[in-house]
Amino acid sequence: MKFTIQNALIPTDSAYAFVDVQIVDGKIAAIAPSLNVIGTAIDGTDQLLLPGFINAHTHSSEMWQRGAIPPLPLELWLAELYDFANLDLEKIYLSALGTAVETLLSGGTSVVDHLVLIPGLEFETIATATRAYREVGIRAFIAPLIQDESLAAGIPSGESQQSHEPYFRSTQATLDIIEEVVKQFHRPDEGVSILVAPTGIQLCSDALFTGCIELSDRYNLCRHSHLLETKAQEKLAQEKYGCSAVEHLKRIGYLSDRTTLAHCVWLSDADIAILAETKSTVVHNPLSNLRLGSGIAPILKYRQAGVNVTFGCDGASSNDSQDLLEAIKIGSILHNITDLDYQHWITPRQAVTMASLGGAKGLNLADQLGTLSIGKQADLVLYDLTNLSLLPRTDPIGLLVLGRPSNVVNSVWVNGKQIVANGKVTTINVDDLRKEIFNHSQWHSQRQSRTVAQLAAHYRAVMGLPE
Amino acid sequence: MKFTIQNALIPTDSAYAFVDVQIVDGKIAAIAPSLNVIGTAIDGTDQLLLPGFINAHTHSSEMWQRGAIPPLPLELWLAELYDFANLDLEKIYLSALGTAVETLLSGGTSVVDHLVLIPGLEFETIATATRAYREVGIRAFIAPLIQDESLAAGIPSGESQQSHEPYFRSTQATLDIIEEVVKQFHRPDEGVSILVAPTGIQLCSDALFTGCIELSDRYNLCRHSHLLETKAQEKLAQEKYGCSAVEHLKRIGYLSDRTTLAHCVWLSDADIAILAETKSTVVHNPLSNLRLGSGIAPILKYRQAGVNVTFGCDGASSNDSQDLLEAIKIGSILHNITDLDYQHWITPRQAVTMASLGGAKGLNLADQLGTLSIGKQADLVLYDLTNLSLLPRTDPIGLLVLGRPSNVVNSVWVNGKQIVANGKVTTINVDDLRKEIFNHSQWHSQRQSRTVAQLAAHYRAVMGLPE
Numbered sequence: 001m002k003f004t005i006q007n008a009l010i011p012t013d014s015a016y017a018f019v020d021v022q023i024v025d026g027k028i029a030a031i032a033p034s035l036n037v038i039g040t041a042i043d044g045t046d047q048l049l050l051p052g053f054i055n056a057h058t059h060s061s062e063m064w065q066r067g068a069i070p071p072l073p074l075e076l077w078l079a080e081l082y083d084f085a086n087l088d089l090e091k092i093y094l095s096a097l098g099t100a101v102e103t104l105l106s107g108g109t110s111v112v113d114h115l116v117l118i119p120g121l122e123f124e125t126i127a128t129a130t131r132a133y134r135e136v137g138i139r140a141f142i143a144p145l146i147q148d149e150s151l152a153a154g155i156p157s158g159e160s161q162q163s164h165e166p167y168f169r170s171t172q173a174t175l176d177i178i179e180e181v182v183k184q185f186h187r188p189d190e191g192v193s194i195l196v197a198p199t200g201i202q203l204c205s206d207a208l209f210t211g212c213i214e215l216s217d218r219y220n221l222c223r224h225s226h227l228l229e230t231k232a233q234e235k236l237a238q239e240k241y242g243c244s245a246v247e248h249l250k251r252i253g254y255l256s257d258r259t260t261l262a263h264c265v266w267l268s269d270a271d272i273a274i275l276a277e278t279k280s281t282v283v284h285n286p287l288s289n290l291r292l293g294s295g296i297a298p299i300l301k302y303r304q305a306g307v308n309v310t311f312g313c314d315g316a317s318s319n320d321s322q323d324l325l326e327a328i329k330i331g332s333i334l335h336n337i338t339d340l341d342y343q344h345w346i347t348p349r350q351a352v353t354m355a356s357l358g359g360a361k362g363l364n365l366a367d368q369l370g371t372l373s374i375g376k377q378a379d380l381v382l383y384d385l386t387n388l389s390l391l392p393r394t395d396p397i398g399l400l401v402l403g404r405p406s407n408v409v410n411s412v413w414v415n416g417k418q419i420v421a422n423g424k425v426t427t428i429n430v431d432d433l434r435k436e437i438f439n440h441s442q443w444h445s446q447r448q449s450r451t452v453a454q455l456a457a458h459y460r461a462v463m464g465l466p467e
Numbered sequence: 468m469k470f471t472i473q474n475a476l477i478p479t480d481s482a483y484a485f486v487d488v489q490i491v492d493g494k495i496a497a498i499a500p501s502l503n504v505i506g507t508a509i510d511g512t513d514q515l516l517l518p519g520f521i522n523a524h525t526h527s528s529e530m531w532q533r534g535a536i537p538p539l540p541l542e543l544w545l546a547e548l549y550d551f552a553n554l555d556l557e558k559i560y561l562s563a564l565g566t567a568v569e570t571l572l573s574g575g576t577s578v579v580d581h582l583v584l585i586p587g588l589e590f591e592t593i594a595t596a597t598r599a600y601r602e603v604g605i606r607a608f609i610a611p612l613i614q615d616e617s618l619a620a621g622i623p624s625g626e627s628q629q630s631h632e633p634y635f636r637s638t639q640a641t642l643d644i645i646e647e648v649v650k651q652f653h654r655p656d657e658g659v660s661i662l663v664a665p666t667g668i669q670l671c672s673d674a675l676f677t678g679c680i681e682l683s684d685r686y687n688l689c690r691h692s693h694l695l696e697t698k699a700q701e702k703l704a705q706e707k708y709g710c711s712a713v714e715h716l717k718r719i720g721y722l723s724d725r726t727t728l729a730h731c732v733w734l735s736d737a738d739i740a741i742l743a744e745t746k747s748t749v750v751h752n753p754l755s756n757l758r759l760g761s762g763i764a765p766i767l768k769y770r771q772a773g774v775n776v777t778f779g780c781d782g783a784s785s786n787d788s789q790d791l792l793e794a795i796k797i798g799s800i801l802h803n804i805t806d807l808d809y810q811h812w813i814t815p816r817q818a819v820t821m822a823s824l825g826g827a828k829g830l831n832l833a834d835q836l837g838t839l840s841i842g843k844q845a846d847l848v849l850y851d852l853t854n855l856s857l858l859p860r861t862d863p864i865g866l867l868v869l870g871r872p873s874n875v876v877n878s879v880w881v882n883g884k885q886i887v888a889n890g891k892v893t894t895i896n897v898d899d900l901r902k903e904i905f906n907h908s909q910w911h912s913q914r915q916s917r918t919v920a921q922l923a924a925h926y927r928a929v930m931g932l933p934e
Contacts, residue, residue, distance in 0.1 A: 009910070014912065014913055015912050015913060016910060016912060063859065064859055064861075065861060066858075066859065066861060066866060066869075066870060067815075067857075067861045067862050067863075067864075067865035067866030067867075067869055067870055068861035068862050068865060069865075070814060070865075071800075071803060071809055071812035071813070071814055072809050073807075073809050076809070098855070098858075101855070102855075102856075231807075287800070289804070290797075290800040290801055290803055290804060291800045291803065291869065292803065293803030293804050293806075293807070293809060293812065294804070295804050296804060319869070320865070320866070320869040320870045320871075321856070321869075321870050321871030323871040323873075326793075326871050330757075330797065333538075333754070333757040333758045334757055336538060336757055336758065336759065336760030337756070337757060337760055337761070337762050337763060339760075340540075340698075340760070340930060340931075340932060341932050341933070342538055342539050342540050342543070342760060345538035345760065346538070347537060347538060348534075385910075386901065386905055387901075388565070388568070388569075388897065388900070388901045388904070389569075389788070390534075391565075391901060391904045391905055391908065392530065392531055392533065392904045392905070392907060392908030393905060393908040393909055393910045393911075394531075394532060394533060394534045394535035394908065394910070394911065395534050395535050395910070395911060395912045396534075396910055397534075397912075398534035398535055398536075398537075398787070398912075399533060399534030399787070400534075402533075402534055402758065402786075402787040402788075403533060403534055403787045403788050404787075404788030404790040404793050406790075406873040406874065407873065407874065430855065433855070434853065434854075434855045434858060437855070437858045437859045438853055438858055438859070438860060440859060441858065441859030441860040441861065442860055443476070443483060443852075443860045443861070443862070443863055444860075444861065444862060445481065445482050445483060445862045445864075445865075446481055446482060463807060464807075465807060465808050466808070
């Protein structure tokens with residue numbers, strides 16, 4: 001399979017150039033002006049060519065509660081999410097398709113799905129999501145969401161003695177499932193990878209973390225987890241370990257150059273130094289952190305400390321979108337209010353690098369993805385610079401990152417296979433998907449969560465809020 | 468002119484209802500289920516009907532530098548903006564059209580354009596923008612941007628003695644221009660209103676403010692201004708007045724129930740009490756405040772103090788978009804990180820009210836605009852709830868505010884006249900507009916601003932930044 005993109009605009013060190021790009025066998029073979037056409041010719045005139053972005057943290061099945069959950073902090077939001085989750089395999093399939101489509105149409109070619117597993121149907125859940133991602137053709141990193149403690153354990157106990165139900169499945173049984181999942185579904189060469197992905201320190205024992213580390217080492221898997229998303233989790237880590245969550249994760253060996261950590265809002269300077277030292281990657285989910293009131297992750301500090309940072313949309317009920325360009329915009333400009341010195345602010349070009357190469361680094365694929373470089377895999381996006389939302393013609397990357405582009409993704413290739421053309425996904429029928437999702441849902445308002453009502457008083461007491 | 472929207476979803480006190488809406492002579496005549504069809508029947512099935520939002524602060528001609536200005540704080544950003552402004556009447560026309568189109572297609576039916584005037588062509592600038600807004604059919608509030616001090620006067624002097632060039636036009640000459648503009652262009656009944664609109668305390672003398680107050684009283688005009696957008700302006704007010712800018716504006720009588728104040732980031736609790744007491748309106752421009760590093764306006768405090776708040780996009784080179792739904796989303800969720808108590812957070816329904824009725828109040832039009840009420844003017848928007856970005860069907864207003872809706876505005880009416888149908892603006896040819904803007908611009912990067920270079924050292928010294 002060969003093709004040549006002609007006359008596309010690409011960023012150079014500090015300006016732009018018009019080039020042709022040859023793709024052979026899924027890889028970038030040449031980038032230069034006026035190349036010979038090999039294979040199909042693709043007209044890149046008035047289009048910006050960039051490496052695909054990586055949606056480095058999401059939970060696809062949350063799509064079913066997009067727009068539904070009222071303004072609540074994570075701990076109560078989660079209770080409401082769980083009360084109304086009500087998943088089945090059909091829903092898993094449709095929301096994985098929807099997540100893939102929205103990611104693609106906002107510049108993403110890879111998605112890290114911290115996937116909620118239906119109890120008793122763990123393999124079927126993963127098989128179903130895998131099928132959806134393979135059908136669309138997006139590069140998928142499936143991170144099965146596992147825990148071994150019950151939901152209420154995720155809220156600090158404060159002064160009170162709280163006892164929690166044991167989790168319904170043993171730690172070892174969970175690890176056995178993950179090992180079998182790896183054997184059945186981990187196919188990096190085919191665009192589907194499995195990650196080990198304990199939910200986070202708030203709901204996981206050390207045994208679960210260390211079991212995941214062993215699997216990661218044995219099967220060469222990347223590691224994923226939530227980390228210090230909320231102030232409550234910072235309190236909880238102190239209660240649980242007597243030290244910060246980062247110190248604890250370092251001690252047990254979870255941090256590494258193939259570990260991606262979602263959120264990272266409540267880290268101290270000492271914690272940041274540990275992330276830099278262990279070469280861990282921070283996945284910044286700015287919209288979710290605002291929506292849930294979690295806080296502003298200290299992204300400028302991470303960058304100054306040399307910590308690799310990339311972007312995620314987070315699940316669609318804490319954002320409530322899977323538009324990567326929105327996450328990149330807000331995840332860049334949000335930090336200008338945290339440092340008076342504008343020389344530290346993230347530039348649009350830096351944001352693009354974070355969203356592409358930053359994600360590739362975190363997934364241990366910087367040699368294969370994340371830049372327009374000869375020999376790298378052709379995960380490519382062409383943006384239509386004649387769209388009204390990217391006009392007038394000024395700085396193309398400035399427009400893409402700082403603007404509000406809509407309908408601007410003209411073409412997408414993953415591993416050299418075209419899966420978006422003329423702004424439409426070519427591999428599945430998106431109109432049918434839309435109708436299916438419409439038919440699987442019903443408008444509502446004012447639902448009442450039983451668990452939120454149960455947990456609210458304790459949460460308010462622990463967080464020092466009036467009754 | 469009569470028509471009936473059938474079977475549309477509208478919000479009720481705490482849920483939704485399916486209703487028909489009759490519109491007669493530009494006004495809402497009836498809202499109830501199963502009404503008779505009078506005039507044309509419009510199918511509202513699977514659509515959400517809301518009052519139009521108000522883009523309550525923007526500068527249309529900034530569209531020409533969208534995406535172009537690097538991350539800089541307001542004072543230096545402004546220097547770069549001015550260096551490359553290079554406006555002519557054709558550009559004024561095209562950017563007013565572009566601003567109107569983007570506002571309409573994100574749910575806005577009114578725009579407040581704090582319009583940059585081309586020196587020597589002040590009347591022609593306003594005539595041109597007015598022509599553009601009338602052609603599109605959006606309700607326009609034109610607030611000619613006036614000042615009587617030179618740009619460098621907007622930066623605090625600190626310890627140093629700074630002297631500034633006098634402004635090129637006298638205060639009285641500027642006021643004479645505005646009075647003549649009011650006579651020629653102020654036609655509220657035809658959908659075009661003129662506001663008095665001194666730039667802000669940083670660039671205006673008391674004589675200019677008081678002259679504007681006189682015009683406002685004589686001609687019944689609303690008042691607009693920037694207010695305390697940056698920390699530098701807070702310092703400047705102390706240097707200039709020996710008190711806060713809000714205290715000073717109150718003293719000279721600028722604050723009133725028809726005064727809208729853009730930004731309001733650096734206000735004290737005492738200042739907030741003054742805004743409440745004077746019934747002034749805050750126009751929240753969250754994206755611009757992040758992009759320029761201005762800070763987070765204390766919107767939850769305003770709401771608790773009873774201050775009316777609405778939303779603006781601000782000019783397209785400090786945002787860099789005119790998508791009102793984006794401003795409403797970020798302007799709601801941003802504040803969740805400023806108050807640990809989630810009971811104070813802005814709900815999606817509150818955000819919709821702020822964007823519609825809040826804007827109408829600020830423009831002294833709450834009796835005519837901002838709600839779906841019998842007798843009010845038919846400034847209406849129908850949102851397509853079958854669009855993938857508004858699916859699955861959960862809470863429609865939650866989806867609209869918290870999601871990232873794109874291509875969801877199906878129909879728009881202003882004063883009962885339909886100007887968007889099937890997602891397309893019907894009054895002008897948007898494809899021609901797109902081509903014109905394309906042809907009037909050229910891609911670039913790395914331009915060097917002479918004025919930024921001149922001002923940077925002084926700015927850094929005054930703000931306590933390293934050299």
